[in-house]
Amino acid sequence: MTASTDGAASASRLHFDKLGVPIAVIAGIGAVMPFSVLRANRIVPGEALLLGNALPLWEAAALALLLAAATAVALFRTPAPWRLGASLVTLLGLLVAIGHTGGYLTPEGDTLARVSPGGGFWLLLSAFALLAADALTRLRPRPLLRIVILAGVAAAIALLLLSGVWSELSILKEYANRADAFWREGRTHIILAFGSLAAAALAGIPLGIVCHRVPRLRAGVLNTLNIVQTIPSIALFGLLIAPLAWVAANVPLAAALGVSGIGMAPALVALFAYSLLPVVANTVVGLEGVPPAADDAARGMGMTDWQRLIQVELPLAFPVILTGIRIVLVQNIGLATIAALIGGGGFGVFVFQGIGQTAMDLVLLGAVPTVVLAFAAAVVLDAIVEMLSTREPRRA
């Protein structure tokens, strides 16, 4: 990048893009690392294969060309739409190619052999996902468009899944063996994450309002929740076993309602406890951010405390409260995997089974949907927060 003062001359020359350089480096490393891993069965170490050996020659060559072209687009300063297009085409190419390695590498009639993506594939995938994310950021799509793009990506992935391109990959073979369990645990995962979030919002927003109105409570409540937040998640899940088992044994109806020392109840309670701090803290911060003049005017014009809360304070604090809910949702989707340790179910079941069996593809069967779910939740809630805060004037 030359510090040329001659604009016309510099525009005609090629310049390196700041983020393009690391993307190209990551892609370069990814290209020389194993693209696929072939194993005799699902738990033994496998044979790492470079791109050239993992695919038929013409397909490997086509993918290599595509990668080189897209890397060039990333490396130099190019218009953002080009970068987005290049990254999306490359990602699609990578995803289709990795599926094809399954069919190409699995020996005919061998039902035990497994093909998994290698380190090189993951690096290439992250490099071009980074390029796509960066290009999207530069294009600054409106919030609604971001949700549409997310839906488009989800639809594309669903199509790839349904088309069977990936069915020879190990992770989908793990899925095929556990399709029922997968959807059941998925449902549990969502109930854990969203149920604890709903409970935290129902309890946390009123608690935040009370903390705002009664300043003496604020420090005590927030400090207590802070301490809860610092308890390691596995410890908190474990700590809840004893008290909830006692409740189940001694409180009539509790057991009938599904409360027990292990299972979903302690998981929900623990996730709820973790969720409270962000919700309460953001509610308090949001209410404190209400312009004092607006608050004074509301009182001076004769709003009751309740009217002031509903008509002035909460609407103005809402974007900040929603930001807290976004934090909680993404955090809970991740944390809910731990619930499997105490029999709470969720995608964590596959993660811990996989660790137990040293079957990494089973771990991925639990981890990948968790990440996808968290990412999608973040995108959707970010878009909603932005829609609400741009409709509302920015406060100086």
Next chain:
Amino acid sequence: MLEIDALRKSYLGLTVVDDVGLTVAEGEIAVVVGTSGSGKTTLLRMINRLIEPDSGRVLIEGQDTRELPAHELRRRIGYVIQGHGLFPHRSVGQNIATVPQLVGWDRARVAKRVDELLELFQLDPAEFRDRLPNELSGGQQQRVGVARALAAEPRLLLMDEPFGALDPIIRAKAQDDLLAIQRRFGTTIVLVTHDMEEAIHLGNRIAVMDKGQLLQYAPPAEIICSPATPFVGDLLGTGERAFRLLSLRRVAEVVEPGEAEGPSIPSTLTLREALDEALWSGRQALPVTDADGKPMGRLTLAALARLGARPQ
């Protein structure tokens, strides 16, 4: 109309308002002036019970303000604060509609009132009704703030430094607009300011406060001519006493028969403005015309000098 009787308020042993009593007649503007910490804002906020007094009472049209729940009392009293306090998430129209909606006007009546007020404040309803407050200039926001306070046709309007955030030119315009609207509706106004100039310009009576005490409550001319305490004199300053006295009267009140040279002045000017014109143009006398441009007589520099002197 408004009767304040022996109001007292203290915080942590510090008396902020000390035994203050005053009355404001129907349709008058009372301006409370003082330095910061003088207790003037506390006094104002005790009128609509945003602050509850320790002792004393406030009567509005003979009724003790404590006879009503505080929020119902406030809905009957207009309230304007510094920096307008508009609700940033509500449109201009929704802001103005606040109190009418609180007291349960029907939709059509509210909409009609909103447009009426916007027009009164020279804001085109079609253009401004649905805008958000942050899309308006400071002067426009201030006008919406006053319009909002007047929406439910209050008999009494409380204003706390309403023009404090405006630049001098817009402020002068806002003050004149307020006077025009006050004359039109006959609203009784209590206005708090730290600016003696503003107090003299707007007030039928001026209440000077210092350290929680009411030092003097009198018409502007009396405040200027015979300040009750040295503090009142300090607040007025010594540089502009004569000019301030002149600013209280208009040419029409003192015009005398006779002729004079040069361009004429309208009879609506204040004596202060007439003096400026006489000095600036180097004339001993100015011809005066009425609103239709007909000659009314003249105003001499000598008369201005006599009128600007402290009355004996």
